Amino acid sequence: MASSVVPTLRRALLLVPATNAPAVANSRTVVVDSIIFDLKRSAAKLPEARSNLQQHLSDRTQNFPRVGEVAVRINPVFSPHAEADIRAIATMSAVDTIVVPEVKSAADLALVEDMLWQYDSSISSSESGSPIPRRHFNLLAMVDSARAVMDLPSICGGGGATTPANLKGLLFGGEELARDLSVRRSADMRELLYARSAVVTAARAFGLETVADTPCTSAYGRGPNDLRLLREAQDARQLGFNGKQCLHRAHISSIQRAFAPPRDEVWWAANFVDAAEQASAAGEPAFFMGKPVDPRVVERARVILVKARQCGFDIDAIKKEPSQGINKKGRAEESSQDQQAS
Numbered sequence: 001m002a003s004s005v006v007p008t009l010r011r012a013l014l015l016v017p018a019t020n021a022p023a024v025a026n027s028r029t030v031v032v033d034s035i036i037f038d039l040k041r042s043a044a045k046l047p048e049a050r051s052n053l054q055q056h057l058s059d060r061t062q063n064f065p066r067v068g069e070v071a072v073r074i075n076p077v078f079s080p081h082a083e084a085d086i087r088a089i090a091t092m093s094a095v096d097t098i099v100v101p102e103v104k105s106a107a108d109l110a111l112v113e114d115m116l117w118q119y120d121s122s123i124s125s126s127e128s129g130s131p132i133p134r135r136h137f138n139l140l141a142m143v144d145s146a147r148a149v150m151d152l153p154s155i156c157g158g159g160g161a162t163t164p165a166n167l168k169g170l171l172f173g174g175e176e177l178a179r180d181l182s183v184r185r186s187a188d189m190r191e192l193l194y195a196r197s198a199v200v201t202a203a204r205a206f207g208l209e210t211v212a213d214t215p216c217t218s219a220y221g222r223g224p225n226d227l228r229l230l231r232e233a234q235d236a237r238q239l240g241f242n243g244k245q246c247l248h249r250a251h252i253s254s255i256q257r258a259f260a261p262p263r264d265e266v267w268w269a270a271n272f273v274d275a276a277e278q279a280s281a282a283g284e285p286a287f288f289m290g291k292p293v294d295p296r297v298v299e300r301a302r303v304i305l306v307k308a309r310q311c312g313f314d315i316d317a318i319k320k321e322p323s324q325g326i327n328k329k330g331r332a333e334e335s336s337q338d339q340q341a342s
Contacts, residue, residue: 059094077100101173
């Protein structure tokens, strides 16, 4: 049975250095599925970085009206900075999600949960002593080392591991893994193919809603139509990723289009579900374009429609369009039509 919980949409995940006060302030105008303020690369100026975030992440509605998710990447849990990062984040009401880098095992994620619990407990005991509603944060785990790739089942909750239930996805760290493997990242990332496939497979096997590819570092600052950026996004989608991290706001629109459902696929899903529902209401066998309707495929079509609505598609309008890009079996084919994204 399909889950009734609508997954968070994370097509483009924009990384913003927390030490860059102007960049943090300018993030108020960005339109993106997810924005990640980075404390990990701010170790030399952590007090300043935390102060920047506390200043701007106090009011979600006012400060980030067109951002789907606000996240903060902390320092590694085994560093001396992680606990202070988490205590600071716990006071930022705009933050939805904590990104945990250099995850080696499920224990690293459980430690983040323990730190949050200890902070909540200390606040409750130091004030009135009465229970305080606990802040809920989603977790995203960075897979950025050879050990993490080999321990993916444990990180995701296999084998009795103590992975928190609020782990929502995996973010692939290609640059960090390349350094760990002592290889140079090439344009097609062939040397990282095994790891990228392993990350996607683990995320799907354990039902995580997000699996996001590494940023396209070579396209930094070159604009939304950089061919390497577009190739990387297309390749990531072909591998099974449903999002991609990015380093520049100029890349957001291209990435979000790349990971939105193709328009012809939305047409197929809308009409496929419509045919199934009409047949069910009439108590008759369901057919679509002359072929029997498989209930398992109906569920897949519903998932496509949920994501299409999140991406801003007008489902009713698309359903009425001619059936371009649909093959004789009633399935959407790859097409060159522009994809629509919010």
